[in-house]
Ligand SMILES: Cc1cc2nc3c(=O)[nH]c(=O)nc-3n(C[C@H](O)[C@H](O)[C@H](O)COP(=O)(O)OP(=O)(O)OC[C@H]3O[C@@H](n4cnc5c(N)ncnc54)[C@H](O)[C@@H]3O)c2cc1C
């Protein structure tokens with residue numbers, strides 16, 4: 001997880017300008033931010049190469065509480081204003097109301113942001129279908145359970161509707177939960193105009209100015225499309241398009257073997273497509289613990305209709321047109337020489353995400369983004385161009401790039417609310433779990449083995465590794481799903497858990513015992529006495545903690561304590 005992010009940051013995540021580097025109408029669609037909603041009409045480059053935002057119509061001021069932009073207001077309309085109603089903003093808003101804060105959330109598109117509308121939610125609906133298709137199609141698996149099933153089929157539109165309906169349902173749940181608790185949902189594009197002051201409205205038409213004691217930026221991210229790749233939304237697509245499942249190509253190239261690439265390879269192969277992965281780094285799934293990647297490759301890639309090219313960049317992709325297929329040009333990542341040309345039916349670009357901070361008005365408060373991300377400290381406090389904290393301004397979620405996960409965004413929001421209501425709080429990102437919802441799933445918390453070894457060497461301690469297999473677990477075997485591994489990386493001298501990685505049935509659910517242990521600082525010598533129901537998959541973790549060898553001194557200390 002961390003290494004994927006740092007690779008992206010080092011080599012591919014663009015400056016804010018990037019998201020708009022080519023044809024503006026297409027790029028605005030990547031953003032998932034509807035042009036009509038934001039009223040943005042033209043994006044142009046100035047002679048300096050900077051992107052300028054042009055707007056249509058006359059600007060009309062409808063609210064009075066303005067004053068000089070640079071001077072903080074003396075009284076406030078709200079205790080807290082959140083810009084962006086994705087999961088990060090939503091999590092912060094609910095917690096703020098619970099803490100008694102008068103709260104408003106500004107949303108320029110639809111409530112729910114990426115996760116609900118173009119991310120976690122619809123993708124998990126497609127993956128639920130993929131899981132069932134896989135089971136029904138696996139004659140061997142069915143036979144082993146004594147079941148007979150006739151050929152499994154699917155209705156593409158029915159599958160697409162399932163994903164879309166789920167997104168709508170969750171979106172209205174989110175909206176209703178905020179309304180019920182008294183969060184003001186302000187519709188329009190939000191721009192910071194000065195300290196503790198935000199304007200919102202339809203760009204170029206209305207500017208309502210509101211003030212708040214504290215402001216949280218939660219504006220999220222959009223798909224990152226490398227230069228040279230032309231997205232037409234039909235045959236060359238991002239996850240925004242793929243989630244609509246408008247067609248199931250016979251052969252699809254997936255550029256990037258991170259979370260999105262892997263999850264979509266699971267969906268597409270279950271629905272009958274052949275997949276070719278194109279990965280810039282030397283191995284597939286470079287962000288995961290290497291041992292888990294290897295096993296995942298053996299189970300999720302090799303037996304399926306998937307081939308791959310590693311160590312290559314997709315440097316040019318041209319959509320299908322005039323009866324010609326999609327053309328993908330591959331360039332060797334090291335020599336930078338042309339390596340191969342592929343002709344496929346479609347290409348999915350899954351090369352990471354770029355923060356969305358465009359038009360946010362950061363220049364009004366002297367904040368300069370770093371590779372597009374809003375710079376923050378460990379408490380999500382925004383840092384200005386001179387390295388100083390901007391008073392009363394925070395940034396959470398994908399826009400700060402610390403950890404691009406829905407629950408991380410929400411946890412950061414809750415952490416900020418704790419701080420503004422008087423309790424210091426620092427979120428331990430090493431305790432935040434992550435999961436990839438393939439069949440079977442992959443999950444993790446904390447450090448990978450190479451990261452732990454590096455830390456151990458720097459700080460001068462030893463690490464040990466324990467592993468347990470799903471093959472010895474009764475529940476997994478009853479399900480005929482014995483393929484799986486759990487891996488624990490820990491300090492034998494004191495029993496500290498440094499990382500846990502799981503590949504196997506329901507890995508995404510199983511990881512929480514480990515992530516909660518890390519969050520609460522529970523050591524192996526304590527958790528190994530926790531009792532697990534039998535027969536459950538959780539016993540895989542029970543075995544894992546029991547098999548770890550913690551040194552005698554740590555165990556003695558436990559007895560004394
Ligand atoms: C295909 C896919 C699958 C994913 N699956 C998972 C998963 O299973 N689990 C997981 O944890 N994560 C998953 N993610 C990642 C997850 O979606 C993001 O980490 C999460 O949505 C980030 O939340 P956020 O609140 O920071 O931003 P977003 O969800 O992007 O929300 C930002 C909101 O701000 C609004 N906005 C932006 N600028 C302005 C402005 N100036 N004024 C007003 N409104 C504005 C946007 O319209 C948007 O609604 C997935 C992502 C993708 C693309």
Ligand SMILES: NC(=O)c1ccc[n+]([C@@H]2O[C@H](COP(=O)([O-])OP(=O)(O)OC[C@H]3O[C@@H](n4cnc5c(N)ncnc54)[C@H](O)[C@@H]3O)[C@@H](O)[C@H]2O)c1
Pocket residue numbers: 004005007008012226255256257258259260261263278279280281285286287312313314315350351352353403404405434435436437
């Ligand atoms: N289940 C989940 O929690 C989930 C699911 C989907 C997405 N997400 C989040 O969304 C974010 C984006 O996901 P993602 O899969 O797009 O990004 P990612 O960072 O996980 O993976 C991107 C991959 O693309 C490769 N790459 C980058 N540029 C390339 C190029 N030009 N040619 C070939 N390969 C290239 C990288 O080496 C990397 O392996 C992630 O940070 C993830 O946290 C999470």
